């Protein structure tokens with residue numbers, strides 16, 4: 001389906017293409033609320049409905065709802081789409097509105113499929129994400145932000161609509177809606193999902209954003225810290241569970257079903273003790289809130305699109321290189337790590353390759369060291385893959401896991417600036433260049449990819 005809206009104007013119209021999927025129409029309402037002011041301001045908006053070839057059930061059955069979990073938390077998952085291939089295109093100068101709902105703290109499988117099967121759509125484009133979900137969008141938004149950057153897009157930010165009523169009420173009403181198909185409204189628990197006030201907030205975001213003149217970013221995804229903290233923690237655990245379940249299912253179906261059952265029990269228990277966890281975390285809340293702000297970075301507000309050139313191309317992104325270049329890394333995944341002479345704490349000259357023989361090695365610069373060391377500690381708990389870390393610094397630091405780079409050549413050559421880190425395989429090949437917007441998640445995914453790549457038979461592109 002493709003609908004075109006436009007308004008005559010003497011200045012060249014800004015254009016956008018919206019890719020979206022919605023089961024109940026909630027996400028469609030959110031997208032329309034945000035884009036209506038753009039259309040009114042003269043933007044030409046094209047809509048592309050993403051349709052799974054085998055529709056997901058609505059209302060959901062219990063087995064279907066939990067059965068979709070492993071695919072939801074698998075970054076590589078994709079399904080067959082009924083949307084004609086010809087719809088997956090973006091015209092010159094078109095901004096992309098990538099709209100998705102959250103399924104298990106991750107972008108829904110149909111929309112994840114678009115990222116996985118049509119990476120060319122995003123390269124060099126400006127992208128705005130629009131999300132409508134119950135409440136827990138943080139992990140999904142960070143994942144999409146990271147994926148878009150890796151595809152070479154400039155993510156301008158996320159516009160998020162949620163059910164703003166209390167967490168436990170929305171849990172009950174959303175499940176009632178998903179399993180019973182009734183959104184409700186008359187009873188004491190109220191109507192499930194995004195309400196009219198939220199839609200009005202999205203309209204206001206659209207109006208502010210469409211208005212030319214100011215350069216300031218607009219807050220489009222208000223953060224509720226206890227929910228965000230639980231979401232970011234659970235997001236990691238969900239991905240871990242997904243790996244366990246997929247590994248079980250690969251052995252046999254029964255083991256897959258048993259592990260899904262174990263996940264459901266764990267989920268129920270976790271939800272039951274969540275209020276206690278929030279209470280226990282209260283004394284630390286200032287530190288936790290700062291960590292959440294750091295993790296979410298700029299994604300909760302919407303930056304302005306770049307200026308339009310006369311050919312209709314967004315000059316701000318013309319020729320934008322893939323994320324690895326945007327993050328100023330000089331090495332790319334698949335490169336052999338160049339050997340720069342560095343100094344150990346003993347003063348002896350050495351190269352990274354001489355130090356690194358087994359396992360994976362993470363290289364980072366000193367300014368981003370705390371975040372990356374934290375992520376390495378976390379990855380060691382979550383993943384059995386041997387992992388070491390080395391910090392390279394221009395000023396000498398006397399420690400065995402630091403190397404001194406007096407000329408700065410290695411830091412520049414590896415691109416260890418602006419929080420970027422480089423993950424190196426035992427054979428000296430660069431496994432991943434990590435931007436550092438979400439170190440924990442980036443590192444866990446890169447380790448997983450490196451392990452999967454190592455297991456992949458030759459010629460299997462996955």
Ligand SMILES: Cc1cc2nc3c(=O)[nH]c(=O)nc-3n(C[C@H](O)[C@H](O)[C@H](O)COP(=O)(O)O)c2cc1C
Pocket residue numbers: 021022023024025026027028060065068101102103104105106132133134135136137174178
């Ligand atoms: C399988 C499944 C998992 C979901 N997981 C989450 C979640 O983790 N966080 C959240 O806030 N909402 C979650 N939701 C709610 C959806 O994000 C969304 O609000 C709902 O499915 C309606 O969206 P739609 O009708 O526009 O497709 C989930 C819904 C489904 C069906």
